[in-house]
Structures are given as C-alpha cells and as structure tokens.
Amino acid sequence: MPELIPVLSKEDIHKRVSVVARKISSDYRNHELVVLGVLKGAFIFLSDLVRHLTIPVKVDFIRLSSYGSGTVSSGKIKLTQKIEIDLKNKDVLIVEDIVDTGLTLAYLVEYLNSFDPKSVKICTLLDKYERRKADIKIDYTCHVIHEGFLVGYGLDYAEKYRNLPGIYHLQLNSEERP
Numbered sequence: 001m002p003e004l005i006p007v008l009s010k011e012d013i014h015k016r017v018s019v020v021a022r023k024i025s026s027d028y029r030n031h032e033l034v035v036l037g038v039l040k041g042a043f044i045f046l047s048d049l050v051r052h053l054t055i056p057v058k059v060d061f062i063r064l065s066s067y068g069s070g071t072v073s074s075g076k077i078k079l080t081q082k083i084e085i086d087l088k089n090k091d092v093l094i095v096e097d098i099v100d101t102g103l104t105l106a107y108l109v110e111y112l113n114s115f116d117p118k119s120v121k122i123c124t125l126l127d128k129y130e131r132r133k134a135d136i137k138i139d140y141t142c143h144v145i146h147e148g149f150l151v152g153y154g155l156d157y158a159e160k161y162r163n164l165p166g167i168y169h170l171q172l173n174s175e176e177r178p
Helices: 010-027 043-052 104-111
Strands: 002-009 033-039 057-065 078-081 091-099 120-128 140-146 167-171
Touching: 010 043, 010 120, 010 140, 033 043, 033 104, 043 057, 043 091, 057 104, 091 104, 104 120
Parallel strands: 033 057, 033 091, 091 120, 120 140
Antiparallel strands: 002 167, 057 078
16 A cells, blocks of 8 residues: 655645735736646646636646656656637746646747747746756745655546645555556
8 A cells, every 4th residue: 555644734735825826816917817727737726726816817728748657757748638718918827736847847838838928927836846857937836845756636646646635745665666
C-alpha cells in the first residue's frame, strides 16, 4: 500500500487560494479576463479560485499531457483538448495545479500567444521552482513545495487520489513504482 504523508491541509489551501483570488481580482479590475484551466489536475483549484474572484471572468479549459501514468514528466507535450474561447485582445490567466520543470507551461504560453491575446499570465497552486528547466514567470503562486510526488486536491497518480481534500506526498514502495 502506498503511504500518504500530509503536506498541506484543506484549510491551508483554502486560505491561500482566497488571498491569491483577491490579488487577481485587484490586478484585473476593469479587464476582460479569460481563466484557462489546465486539465485534469487544475479543475478543483480553478473551481475554488473562480468562486473567490470578485470580477467577471470567462472560463475555458485546455488539456495537455506530459506524464502519462508515471511520476516523472516524459518531456513530450501533447495537446489533447483545445480552447474554445476567442483569446484575441483578451487577458488570459493560465490556472495550473503544479509547476515543476515548466516545460509544459512554456509550450502552452507559446501556443496561447499565437492567438494574439492582450496578455498571458500564470497562476499555480504549487510551485516546485527548484526543478525548473524552462525560463517562465509564475505570476501568482499559492504554495511553494520543495520535494515529493504530490497527490490530492486534483493532483493524481494514475488517475487516483484527485478527490483528497488536502495535498499529500505519495510514497510508493518499490513494487508500485512504474
């Protein structure tokens, strides 16, 4: 059985999401903001975040894959669901569950810029900046995390654990590792 080691409680997550939402609401006051959730991991975070925003927003989703069922990025990024909202001359806020190497987000920012948005910024629940391989700027960060493979609050391992209310370090024994 894998071991789940608590990293962030439900309460810690919700406090910080509220603070970040206030900052976003202030920064985008009087702007037309499109909030773009990266599926699947960011759906719970995005849901909580937009409920705390005090400004009108449009919401869309995009789906990219670079992990498969492993615990380490394959480095190969695949777009599996495209956006539906017109982004031309709009402010876009990418909402991501976790930023690790940054390679997926660098790819996504470049892709979104091809639609001629007014701006593209990034909001992440978790930032593992010490593992960064791409030079990207994270504009809004809820929590900085230094190590471990994390699950819960939308983050998964092989489609499991997304439903956990907090965030946990998943400790796999040798037989369970891919």
